[in-house]
Amino acid sequence: MTGPRAAIVVTGSELVRGERSDLNGPFLAREALRHGLEPARITIVGDDPRELEAALAEALTAEACLVSGGLGPTHDDRTVEMLARAAGVPLVLDRALEREIEAVSRATAERLGRPYADFAPGVRKQATRPEGSLSLGLAGTAPGLVLRTSGGCVAVVLPGPPAELERLWPRALETEPMRELLSRTRPPGRRVLRLYGVSESAVARALEEAGGDGAGVEATICARDLEIHVDLVVEPGAEARADALEAAFVPKVERWLYGRDERGVEEHVLALCRARGFTLATAESCTGGLVAGRLTSVPGSSDVFVGGVVSYADDVKVRELGVPASLLAAHGAVSAEAAVAMAHGARERLGADVAVAVTGIAGPGGGSAEKPVGLVHLHATSPEGDLGRVLSLPGDRASIRARSVVAALHLVRELLTRSREEAV
Amino acid sequence: MTGPRAAIVVTGSELVRGERSDLNGPFLAREALRHGLEPARITIVGDDPRELEAALAEALTAEACLVSGGLGPTHDDRTVEMLARAAGVPLVLDRALEREIEAVSRATAERLGRPYADFAPGVRKQATRPEGSLSLGLAGTAPGLVLRTSGGCVAVVLPGPPAELERLWPRALETEPMRELLSRTRPPGRRVLRLYGVSESAVARALEEAGGDGAGVEATICARDLEIHVDLVVEPGAEARADALEAAFVPKVERWLYGRDERGVEEHVLALCRARGFTLATAESCTGGLVAGRLTSVPGSSDVFVGGVVSYADDVKVRELGVPASLLAAHGAVSAEAAVAMAHGARERLGADVAVAVTGIAGPGGGSAEKPVGLVHLHATSPEGDLGRVLSLPGDRASIRARSVVAALHLVRELLTRSREEAV
Numbered sequence: 001m002t003g004p005r006a007a008i009v010v011t012g013s014e015l016v017r018g019e020r021s022d023l024n025g026p027f028l029a030r031e032a033l034r035h036g037l038e039p040a041r042i043t044i045v046g047d048d049p050r051e052l053e054a055a056l057a058e059a060l061t062a063e064a065c066l067v068s069g070g071l072g073p074t075h076d077d078r079t080v081e082m083l084a085r086a087a088g089v090p091l092v093l094d095r096a097l098e099r100e101i102e103a104v105s106r107a108t109a110e111r112l113g114r115p116y117a118d119f120a121p122g123v124r125k126q127a128t129r130p131e132g133s134l135s136l137g138l139a140g141t142a143p144g145l146v147l148r149t150s151g152g153c154v155a156v157v158l159p160g161p162p163a164e165l166e167r168l169w170p171r172a173l174e175t176e177p178m179r180e181l182l183s184r185t186r187p188p189g190r191r192v193l194r195l196y197g198v199s200e201s202a203v204a205r206a207l208e209e210a211g212g213d214g215a216g217v218e219a220t221i222c223a224r225d226l227e228i229h230v231d232l233v234v235e236p237g238a239e240a241r242a243d244a245l246e247a248a249f250v251p252k253v254e255r256w257l258y259g260r261d262e263r264g265v266e267e268h269v270l271a272l273c274r275a276r277g278f279t280l281a282t283a284e285s286c287t288g289g290l291v292a293g294r295l296t297s298v299p300g301s302s303d304v305f306v307g308g309v310v311s312y313a314d315d316v317k318v319r320e321l322g323v324p325a326s327l328l329a330a331h332g333a334v335s336a337e338a339a340v341a342m343a344h345g346a347r348e349r350l351g352a353d354v355a356v357a358v359t360g361i362a363g364p365g366g367g368s369a370e371k372p373v374g375l376v377h378l379h380a381t382s383p384e385g386d387l388g389r390v391l392s393l394p395g396d397r398a399s400i401r402a403r404s405v406v407a408a409l410h411l412v413r414e415l416l417t418r419s420r421e422e423a424v
Numbered sequence: 425m426t427g428p429r430a431a432i433v434v435t436g437s438e439l440v441r442g443e444r445s446d447l448n449g450p451f452l453a454r455e456a457l458r459h460g461l462e463p464a465r466i467t468i469v470g471d472d473p474r475e476l477e478a479a480l481a482e483a484l485t486a487e488a489c490l491v492s493g494g495l496g497p498t499h500d501d502r503t504v505e506m507l508a509r510a511a512g513v514p515l516v517l518d519r520a521l522e523r524e525i526e527a528v529s530r531a532t533a534e535r536l537g538r539p540y541a542d543f544a545p546g547v548r549k550q551a552t553r554p555e556g557s558l559s560l561g562l563a564g565t566a567p568g569l570v571l572r573t574s575g576g577c578v579a580v581v582l583p584g585p586p587a588e589l590e591r592l593w594p595r596a597l598e599t600e601p602m603r604e605l606l607s608r609t610r611p612p613g614r615r616v617l618r619l620y621g622v623s624e625s626a627v628a629r630a631l632e633e634a635g636g637d638g639a640g641v642e643a644t645i646c647a648r649d650l651e652i653h654v655d656l657v658v659e660p661g662a663e664a665r666a667d668a669l670e671a672a673f674v675p676k677v678e679r680w681l682y683g684r685d686e687r688g689v690e691e692h693v694l695a696l697c698r699a700r701g702f703t704l705a706t707a708e709s710c711t712g713g714l715v716a717g718r719l720t721s722v723p724g725s726s727d728v729f730v731g732g733v734v735s736y737a738d739d740v741k742v743r744e745l746g747v748p749a750s751l752l753a754a755h756g757a758v759s760a761e762a763a764v765a766m767a768h769g770a771r772e773r774l775g776a777d778v779a780v781a782v783t784g785i786a787g788p789g790g791g792s793a794e795k796p797v798g799l800v801h802l803h804a805t806s807p808e809g810d811l812g813r814v815l816s817l818p819g820d821r822a823s824i825r826a827r828s829v830v831a832a833l834h835l836v837r838e839l840l841t842r843s844r845e846e847a848v
Contacts, residue, residue: 013644014644015466016453016466019644020450023445025468026442027442029440029442040440040469040475043466043468046464222444279737282713287717287720288729289716289732292713296713296736297821301712301736306739307736308734312716312732316775319775349743350743351743365724401720401721
């Protein structure tokens with residue numbers, strides 16, 4: 001990558017202390033990349049003025065400096081003051097901006113039943129900005145701004161709440177300094193390959209055997225809950241090289257390839273059901289509702305997904321899914337037999353065409369020599385046939401559950417992409 | 425805060441590009457804070473050698489420099505090389521470490537059916553470390569290490585996978601350079617207050633009226649899915665000041681205070697049920713299984729939680745929860761009446777003592793003037809009484825669902841903490 005460098009500065013005491021995960025840095029990095037800038041670093045600092053000024057001064061050596069947070073009305077919110085200092089420009093009070101913030105603050109004061117005088121100093125502070133900067137308008141009472149420094153860096157300052165930051169960002173892109181900067185970039189292409197059922201190292205080897213990355217094509221291979229995500233970032237001019245790499249790589253991994261876009265497996269499952277006119281139900285034990293939760297995260301899933309049973313207790317497996325108590329006594333609740341009975345029970349009881357069942361031991365307790373923590377049985381059933389699988393998953397409770405969810409959804413995907421002949 | 429500064433450097437191309445959220449920076453920041461170090465900044469860089477060297481050089485000006493990632497066997501993994509360069513010390517091959525990594529790599533080569541010769545260069549690379557550094561042993565094939573620089577900074581280098589980093593970190597704390605550094609720190613105390621049902625600004629005002637923070641007590645107030653989390657970081661010597669602040673603050677917010685530790689609301693709900701010998705069931709529509717998922721995230725939840733029904737389709741509400749079709753026709757599936765019937769149905773059908781139901785419109789579609797997106801009805805029932813609530817939630821689908829989960833669990837908590845007299 002050879003685009004202009006973008007340095008990202010995120011401020012927030014709770015972020016630098018690790019009390020909360022930062023979302024703004026990754027958002028701004030993805031946006032920078034998409035517009036042909038090279039995200040060089042993300043720096044997270046608290047409200048200590050020296051740390052903040054140092055981080056901003058470093059970031060201003062890049063072609064773009066994208067800053068989030070520290071725009072509030074209190075004395076701890078020092079981003080604008082420190083940016084002006086780092087850029088070597090004076091602060092000026094923007095009267096028009098002051099009136100704009102005053103209107104919002106008066107409404108807030110009224111709603112809270114407090115005198116406006118409490119707010120006035122904060123309003124003045126928030127209406128003060130570096131000379132020569134452009135206001136992006138308000139999100140809440142915090143104004144975003146863009147400043148081109150004498151050193152040629154375009155600094156964009158946005159409020160910390162992610163929704164507000166994301167709302168003002170498009171306005172920053174439309175300012176003259178950003179348009180001028182982006183006129184010099186050549187946004188890269190991106191190709192996405194999604195695989196399941198293969199190891200990260202096998203994918204890395206296949207990619208290497210296909211010619212590997214380099215020469216304008218940069219590959220990242222990422223393992224996420226049993227899926228392998230391969231992304232190719234393609235510089236302008238390297239499209240033919242990327243085509244050749246893909247053409248050599250895809251046949252080596254075709255067996256495991258399930259997607260060439262960013263849709264999650266739950267979206268694939270819903271689309272496959274929808275295409276056949278099938279409805280879908282779930283029966284979950286160790287995943288405790290997370291398979292259903294993942295399916296219903298997709299807007300409009302209700303035309304396919306009818307519902308599910310979280311059968312945590314054996315008694316609920318019997319009552320709600322019709323699993324025979326004798327089967328549970330003979331094989332245990334974590335068994336292939338129980339998974340089959342749960343899937344069939346969900347299909348019948350909930351009146352669905354397709355159903356998937358998960359039963360396993362998520363730990364940390366409940367394991368035995370015969371049935372250790374991480375043992376998970378899955379079963380999927382459809383009018384076209386059935387498919388079962390047993391997994392032995394490493395990791396802690398959260399990771400075993402997350403992987404079981406992904407595996408259950410892929411089992412349905414596989415069942416619905418097999419032909420009738422293949423399905424058992 | 426006045427502890428020695430800790431600078432954190434996280435490396436990873438996928439992190440600086442925003443493709444994945446960093447977990448290691450927040451973990452190391454929390455650990456630093458807990459041991460009396462002041463986390464001054466978290467810097468995320470990719471594998472560009474200049475960016476990495478610059479970030480490390482800056483970080484080495486702090487008293488502690490905590491680094492994650494870039495320890496793998498390939499040429500893109502440059503952390504050790506760049507650390508040696510930034511610290512001005514030569515690299516040396518550690519023969520004992522080489523034998524240790526070789527043993528792991530030979531086993532891997534055998535498992536993958538590949539010649540060990542493929543691995544040998546990587547093994548040599550991973551066994552090379554800055555002169556004077558201490559090895560922390562291996563996590564996978566990546567060795568962690570500790571180096572005290574001539575400038576007096578203690579640098580700790582740990583592998584990027586979070587589980588491996590967290591495994592090696594305690595060993596770093598036991599090394600002589602870290603013990604010496606930490607002998608000079610005075611770890612702060614931490615007090616935790618968890619509130620529900622009150623606004624962030626009202627809590628901020630109450631804290632200010634109680635005397636506010638400062639003088640060795642630092643307060644952070646954080647809104648998270650309708651909960652308000654207040655943390656007080658207390659410097660050694662400021663305990664009496666913190667006691668006074670708490671004593672003045674707590675009475676102002678007692679109505680909303682549900683916890684004075686970090687347990688999530690699901691843990692409170694399970695504990696309240698367990699204390700009364702009650703079992704618990706769920707009936708979910710718009711949250712699609714996430715209430716059950718949250719309850720079952722707690723190890724040992726199976727002694728209380730028996731299961732739940734995700735009744736996404738109306739037909740499932742009728743079949744599985746016994747909600748009268750006539751009730752749905754008269755009031756709609758998103759109604760107080762439906763929530764009551766779902767909760768009672770779950771209690772009876774699943775044979776539980778306590779049940780909670782959620783039905784709402786998570787959007788983006790499905791809303792109307794009368795029943796807009798964000799309208800959510802909740803109902804909880806127990807042998808001691810019932811409690812219902814209606815919410816009008818802002819935000820997108822994910823945020824409406826997340827807040828509904830939290831609100832549903834708090835409704836159960838409130839029902840079980842009220843006396844019999846109070847419950848309706």
